[in-house]
Amino acid sequence: MTNLKIYNSYTRKKEVFSPITPGHVGMYVCGPTVSGESHMGHARPYITFDVVNRYLTHLGYKVRYVRNITDAGHFEEEGREAEDKISKKAVLEKLEPMELVQKYTNLFHWAMKRFNNIEPSIEPTATGHIVEQIEMIKKIIAAGYAYEVNGSVYFDISKYAEDHDYGKLSGRVIDDLLETTRVLEGQDEKRNKADFALWKNAAPEHIMRWQSPWGVGFPGWHIECSAMATKYLGPEFDIHGGGMDLQFPHHESEIAQSTICNHTAPVRYWMHNNMITINGKKMGKSYNNVIKLTELFSGDHPALEKPYHPMVVRFFILQTQYRSTLDFSNEALQAAEKGLKRLWEAYEKLQAMEYGTTPEKPDEALESKVSRTLAELDEFMNDDFNTAKVLANLFELVPVINSIKDKTIPLAALSRTGFELLKKQFRVYMEDILGLQDVSGADNEKLEKVLQLLIELRKEAKKNKDFFTSDKIRDQLSAAGIMLKDEKDGGISVSYE
């Protein structure tokens, strides 16, 4: 029982979240097609739903998070000869298809780890579930909603639309879909252009192929998600997530297939994240404007002024509500970089503080400001995961923390419980829910000791007014990317780059 509200794309409304099985949440998120390298656009859904996963867990739900890997090919273009994306590239690169799949899967996992995304509970592959997909197709045929032509099987939209609401999720009018349906000269095997493939007959040169009741072929794109979601989450589950661009036809078709097979609508809450744009245009292969994740992290791309740490990208994404578009620019990313640094440093200072035995002398105004700001954190997350507002509130607390550290505000101005709550909530939000991490390069212990020595030397030099030495230490470390800052309390803090 919570106050969590989720914007449901299906009803276009925010709805109070109530799971099918109390205490448990089943969530399915469309995963990557591993026929190529992931780009920046791909980062958004996986970070968005990672936070959803983290927050649901934080609320006490036991979450089963299923995210597939699409490793079986689709058609490059409908109407033309069936071409398997993966096998096509494989020929070009002279690689075994599964070798390619493995390579890009590994790369994807590497990027997810750098983003500090928690791994899904189950990460099923399409090729690992051919049997389930075939079984599902059989059921759809038996129910009379699919037909076979030349070894391919198509879902019959017009039949489905007779007694179901095809197009509701994506706001499509079924008659329009069917009208555009002019049958293209006999070539097309489909009865209606709106029909989609459940199984495709494989041309001889097609590398990825499986035996089926309809001959040798490969599954249509939409069926894999239906089959895997049903298998691991049941015929009806709580949340289905993915990018907005998947709403139609992918998710619409998923609903149709699953509904026929399982006699129930598959999903309670549909969630769709918006796109990342670059110069106002969606980042996508067809636009030729993608920045791959590897390029983003290395800075090796003409559009990038510098490399960006995965945490900066994560923070950048979380600064926007997930249903808004997010425009990429160097300026915006660098603003995020600075913001994150400030927030993280304040967070670290806070965690290092101890209330000690100081007698409390609470300042009512401060006390209530802090507790209200903290309480709002939950409200914002409960309002459709508004991480942008959460971050805004965390930032509002930064001056408070820094002032306490600088002793401009006495620690005792907060009550002991107020302070402990501040400390705890900051940790919970920064690390557990938002999944942020330290950006500064991990240093090894020995270097850390050397650094401590230099800091001591600088302190002594300063005490002796030997500013030549103290400045030399600071300047030369600075040239090496290590910044020393004299704190008001006499200490020296370190930050990197």
Place this chain on the structure above:
RNA sequence: GGUACCGUGGCCGAGUGGCUAGGCUGAGCUCUGCAAAAGCUCCUACAGCAGUUCGAAUCUGCUCGGUACCUCCA
């Protein structure tokens, strides 16, 4: 062409009827051996037009501009 969505200060972005987030940038001040950091303050916006309302960035209509989906797409 059809269907949606969007247009917020120098930039990025919250915000769906009144109390005018937040980040970055810029300016000033304080602190400081200097620097950096930090703190404080300032620059106060909602594409245009018309309407509803006591009151609109927020609702309605129109205009202009942009984007997405309709095909693979996160």
